[in-house]
Amino acid sequence: MTSQNSGEPNFASSGTGSASGSGSISSSQNDNASPLWNYVTKLEKKEAIGGTWNFRCNICGETRSGSYTRVKAHLLQISGGGVAICKKESSLSKGFYFCCNSRHSRLCAPGYNKLRTSLLLQEKSNVDKLLQPIKATWQEKGVTIVCDGWSDPTRKPLINFMATSGSGPMFLKAVNCFGEVKDKFFIANLMKEVIDEVGHQNVVQIITDNASNCKGAGEIIESMYPHIYWTPCVVHTLNLALKNICSA
Numbered sequence: 423m424t425s426q427n428s429g430e431p432n433f434a435s436s437g438t439g440s441a442s443g444s445g446s447i448s449s450s451q452n453d454n455a456s457p458l459w460n461y462v463t464k465l466e467k468k469e470a471i472g473g474t475w476n477f478r479c480n481i482c483g484e485t486r487s488g489s490y491t492r493v494k495a496h497l498l499q500i501s502g503g504g505v506a507i508c509k510k511e512s513s514l515s516k517g518f519y520f521c522c523n524s525r526h527s528r529l530c531a532p533g534y535n536k537l538r539t540s541l542l543l544q545e546k547s548n549v550d551k552l553l554q555p556i557k558a559t560w561q562e563k564g565v566t567i568v569c570d571g572w573s574d575p576t577r578k579p580l581i582n583f584m585a586t587s588g589s590g591p592m593f594l595k596a597v598n599c600f601g602e603v604k605d606k607f608f609i610a611n612l613m614k615e616v617i618d619e620v621g622h623q624n625v626v627q628i629i630t631d632n633a634s635n636c637k638g639a640g641e642i643i644e645s646m647y648p649h650i651y652w653t654p655c656v657v658h659t660l661n662l663a664l665k666n667i668c669s670a
């Protein structure tokens with residue numbers, strides 16, 4: 423901290439600018455980027471161009487002069503800044519040194535309970551908000567419910583549900599069906615829940631693979647909701663057909 427003029431960027435050019443009426447503009451521009459100006463009172467501008475002022479400290483009441491760098495050095499009690507430091511200890515300087523010394527060691531990550539309760543709910547509502555533009559088009563464009571069965575890395579059977587429309591696909595949920603008998607009634611029940619969540623009037627069709635239990639579930643859904651069609655997945659159908667041909 424040896425240079426004296428480092429905080430006065432316009433010092434060299436101050437002789438060439440026009441001398442009239444530039445003071446109030448530059449001071450108001452400074453307010454967002456240099457909040458510490460709010461803790462001193464500007465008395466008079468020292469040069470027509472640049473940010474050098476005579477200022478009075480609102481904390482200790484003493485008058486100093488300089489640019490924002492010196493205001494900062496005075497208020498935050500940084501010695502070697504080319505200006506006498508503030509003699510009164512304030513919450514400004516305390517806060518500054520607390521942040522400098524703590525190295526964030528006192529900032530703790532949120533615990534298990536906060537993560538699984540309030541933070542999880544907050545994030546869920548945030549995701550809901552982000553998905554709202556897609557949901558808003560469902561009524562107009564119609565929704566296809568797509569469902570498929572998977573096993574997760576621990577071999578637990580999952581059935582996932584997606585809602586796709588002209589605006590894009592959206593993951594709805596994955597159901598853990600460990601220990602369940604995956605017959606057509608079980609699958610049809612899950613589908614009904616999803617259809618009611620989306621709103622049955624928005625749903626045009628459901629697409630599943632062409633296994634017999636899914637086909638049966640599709641028929642149950644078609645009988646429950648006459649306006650919803652069941653469509654077997656073409657890729658899975660071809661897959662089954664080729665398997666049959668090859669095994670023959």
Ligand SMILES: [Zn+2]
Nearest residue numbers: 479481482508
């Ligand atoms: Zn002061």
